[in-house]
Amino acid sequence: MKLSIIIVNYNVKHFLEQCLHSVLKAVKNCSAEIFVVDNNSVDGSAQLIREKFPNIQFIHNTQNVGFSKANNQAIKLAKGEYILLLNPDTVVEEDTFKKVVDFMDGHPEAGGLGVKMIDGKGTFLPESKRGLPTPWVAFYKMFGLSKLFPQSHKFGKYHLSYLNENEIHEIDVLAGAFMLMRKTALDKVGLLDETFFMYGEDIDLSYRIQQGGFKNYYFPETTIIHYKGESTKKGSLNYVKVFYNAMIIFAKKHFPGGKAGIFALLIQLAIYFRALISISKRIIEKIVVPLIDGLLIFAGFWLITPIWENLHFGRADYYPKEFLQFVVPVYILFFLFGILFSGGYKKPVSLYKILRGIVWGLISILLVYSLVDEKFRFSRALILLGTTWSSFAVITFRLLFHWFKIKGFRLDIKSARKIAIVGHSKEAERVKQILEKTQIESELAGFIALDNSDKGKNYIGELNQLREIIRINRIDEIIFCAENLSSAEIIRAMLDLTQLDIDYKIAPPESISIIGSNSIHTAGDLYVVNVNAISKTSNKRKKRLIDIEFALIFLISSPLLIWFYKQKANFLKNIAGVLSGKKSWIGYIPESETFETLPCLKSGVLNPADMFPELTLDKEKITQLNILYARDYRALTDAGLLLKAWKNLDRK
Structure with a gap:
């Protein structure tokens, strides 16, 4: 056995599916075995592996044991000459494994190897090659000097940014997303250190491989896509703490006492520094827009008041100065709080x-105006004029910033994305149908043929005309059919179009998911039939509330209701099961073949079929009803079903 591929998965089912499709194509050129270790995912990953990839060696953990321990579980069973740790959010080329194994065979001094990685938009990922994070290297990275001076051999050591990304180099640290290692090197230096739960374990093992007398290489002659779907968002303070604490563990383990102390101190300073920046940024982001709104509204009252005084009273100082100093700021607060509670400060704008918030503010002002003492009442006309100005100024401010594309001021305008699908007729049509079912706002520009032999009425060009097609048709997004294109062809197309502002997605074969650019955590990067339905957190919350509310109603009414049921014990058990969270009142119709492609639900007492008791259900109708329920969930649907089929609540 030449190669053992190990993939640790945690709640990224659709990305895992795409990854495995690319891996299975790539192992045809190499003697290999594949392990998937699942860290107790709750998104249906286990069902996916068992149903669609039964020949893969699957380890299903009953708890999240962390990245290091999960990998070690599989490494201990691996028989390959080389061990590859591969992230589930990656796509490899068909010849990736052959190329990296050939390189390792030709370089016996090599203990580890990493490859060129790009994100979902085709942009090179600097973590493809890294230096050892010594105290000073870490200091330059944490305080931004490495970003300011990327070509400096002194400041650019963290990502070795001064090295050409298209040439083979000896490096210090391999990226955990694609970490190929010689098994004999691991036998000598040991497996991943399980002290590192998340982050840092790749640095630690890379360093130990070097300490064991081996070399680590960066190998750019093959490229993989890495969607960078980590369990903690890099912009968050929590990520900073978790990652840098992993660096402290590394320092204490490998650096002499004094150096480790300095390193730990630098990291603590970095955490506090990042925390200060993060908190300051959030405060500024929260207050800057309301502050501008307040100033604009005040400016309007300041200009309007003397004009109104001259027109109505014949002099500009009719109202006391306290009106502008105290009363107008109170009005402004009412307007700002109205906008806040109306959701006007949420993004997109x-x-x-x-x-609506300004109207709420106006109503509040008028209510208070009618209640206060007459000496604090000024002009209703000024209030109405100020409200008109406030509406105009605040809206114009947003429109201008939207027009100039200022970040954070994009209007909530749901314009359809113009999409083109690259693939043969049959598969392109299947992907088109998935798009229609996902409820994504999109406009299909047409299909792009792979060559001259497969064109239909909806085709707008060929793959070799991609750049021109994008420009002429103003395409926003390209979807590649992985059934028809190799991963290498997709990656090459993305690299060729790096400079264009285009999003890319890949439709794996025989899947209802379409996976795309940049990050697992970014909304819109995953199109799937259930994209806007029961899988949404808000809908899960609604469903659970409906379950609890009806369970309590049935429990309170049970002394009366129980006499309507033959299976009285089952009725009470079902109430208990729903209240404890083990059951739901409504679940999928049993014996369906779609469970692996739908969001996980607890087993239900009732199901969508109870809405149509007169209907004879075959497999196709069962599948359609389950998909409709999952895709277009409504709390009212559950309530209506419970009221219609309440006599079946004693079902086992």
Whole structure:
């Protein structure tokens, strides 16, 4: 056995499916075995592996044991001459494994190897090659000097940014997303250190491989896509703490006492520094827009008041100066709180919510105006004029910033994305149908043929005309059919179009998911039939509330209701099961073949079929009903079903 591929998965089912499709194509050129270790995912990953990839060696953990321990579980069973640790959010080329194994065979001094990685938009990922994070290297990285001076041999050591990304280099640290290692090197230096739960374990093992007398290489002659779907968002303070604490573990383990102390101190300073920046940034982001709104509204009252005084009273100083100093700021607070509670400060910007908030502010001002002492009442006309100005100024401010594409001021305008699908007729049509079912706002520009032999009425060009097709048709997004294109062809197309502002997605064969650019955690990067339905956190919450509410109603009414049921014990058990969270009142119709492609639900007492008791259900109808329930969930649907089929609540 030449190669053992190990993939640790945690709640990224659709990315895992795409990864495995690419891996299975690539192992045809290499003697290999594949392990998937699942860390107790709750997204249906285990069902996916068992149903679609039964020949893969599957280890299903009943708890999240962490990245290091999960990998070690498989390494201990691996028989390959080389061990590859591969992230589930990756796509490899068909010849990736052959190329890296051939290189390792030709370089017996090599203990580890990493490859060129790009993100979902085709941009090179600097973590493809890294230096050892010594105290000073870490200091330069944490305080931004490495970003300011990327070509400096002194400041650019963290990502070795001064090295050509298209040439083979000896490096210090391999990226955990694709970490190929010689088994004899691991036998000598040991497996991953399980002290590292997340982050840092790749640095530690890379360093130990070097300490064992081996070399680590960066190998750019093959490229993989890495969607960078980590369990903690890199922009968050939690990520900073977790990652840098992993660096402290590394320092204490490998650096002499004094150096480790300095390193730990630098990291603590970095954490506090990042925390200060993060908190300051959040405060500024929260207050800057309301502050501008307040100033604009005040400016309007300041200009309008003397004009109104001259027109109505014949002099500009009719109202006391306290009106502008104290009363107008109170009005402004009412407007700002109205916008806040209306959701007008949420992103993307909704002009409707802003206008609604100003109206709420006006109503509040008028209510208070009617209640206060007459000496604090000024002009209703000024209030109405100020409200008109406030609406105009605040809306114009948003429109201008949207027009100039200022970050954070994009309007909530749901414009359809213009999409083109690259693939043969049959598969392109299947992907088109998935798009239609996902409820994504999109406009299909047409299909792009792979060559001259497979064109239909919806085709707008060939793959070799991709750049021109994008420009002429103003395409926003390209979807590649992985059934028809190799991973290498997809990656090459993405690399060729790096400079264009285009999103890319890949539709794996025989799947209802379409996976795309940049990150697992970014909304819209995963199109799937259930994309806007029961899988949403808000819908899960609604479903659970409906379950609890009806369970309590049935429990309170049970002294009366129980006499309507033959299986009285089952009725009470079902109430208990729903209240404890082990069951739901509504689940999928049993004996369906779609469970592996739908969001996980607890087993239900009732199901969508109970809505149509007169209907004879075959497999196709069962599948359709389950998909409709999952895709277009409504709390009212559950409530209506319970009221219609309440006599079946004693079902086992």
